[in-house]
């Protein structure tokens with residue numbers, strides 16, 4: 001088993017670090033929040049006083065930070081200067097493709113193995129060790145990262161070179177935002193046309209309208225008992241997070257010269273829902289905006 005530094009012990013990182021401990025690794029935990037470090041210690045990690053202390057002498061490093069600027073700063077200031085030679089680095093945060101490529105290239109230039117490895121799955125999957133990892137980076141780095149990531153997830157997929165994990169993540173979440181809104185519109189129209197939502201679900205889930213937002217995460221209460229619609233849209237996956245990912249997708253589309261009108265429309269609608277007070281609601285709560293029942 002290995003010594004692993006874990007930086008960023010928030011909603012996601014907390015459960016992921018605990019699963020590395022469960023897998024038998026010696027985990028050194030650091031976060032800017034003392035409470036987060038304490039929580040990691042309660043799960044069997046050793047708290048560190050700084051990122052620099054956390055990474056000194058370790059075999060591998062996992063980071064789970066809010067955005068690209070945090071990842072760039074932590075790696076440039078604390079990780080690269082203090083990590084041991086040949087150390088494996090896995091950034092699991094959802095960040096912009098350009099930052100992921102820049103940090104990956106800087107790591108390679110310094111002789112480190114680095115992968116961008118964002119995840120699909122929320123806090124429950126982080127705690128349960130059932131995340132899906134989308135990994136970008138050289139095949140040699142992926143081969144070393146796979147065992148660590150497998151102890152925190154149910155699937156670990158090599159997407160391609162540096163930044164490819166982030167590219168896969170934002171394309172997937174752009175599609176998710178679009179089909180969630182489409183699903184909400186269809187249910188709202190069905191109801192206005194006098195159809196019982198359960199009847200519409202029974203039909204459409206077996207017809208060509210079937211999709212994940214409908215059958216696994218239905219935005220109306222009833223048909224899928226575990227979906228957030230059945231608990232007043234408590235997340236789940238918050239609207240603020242979906243909006244963050246759609247903004248990343250639209251920035252990437254602009255840089256790449258891709259035409260993404262549906263993605264742009266999804267971003268605009270989620271920005272509207274966010275502004276109208278839906279920020280902390282599950283992203284499927286946009287149903288209430290579309291059926292006209294959302295109260296600010």
Ligand code: NAD
Nearest residue numbers: 008009010011012013031032033064065066093094122123
């Ligand atoms: P969070 O805000 O709960 O956790 C982030 C943690 O990073 C915080 O505890 C914060 O104190 C810490 N941090 C910030 N700057 C730091 C620094 N310089 N050094 C050390 N610690 C620092 O966020 P989260 O929900 O855990 O999300 C983390 C990442 O995972 C994000 O990129 C997010 O987009 C992605 N993600 C989240 C979910 C979800 O459902 N929450 C799902 C998939 C992906």
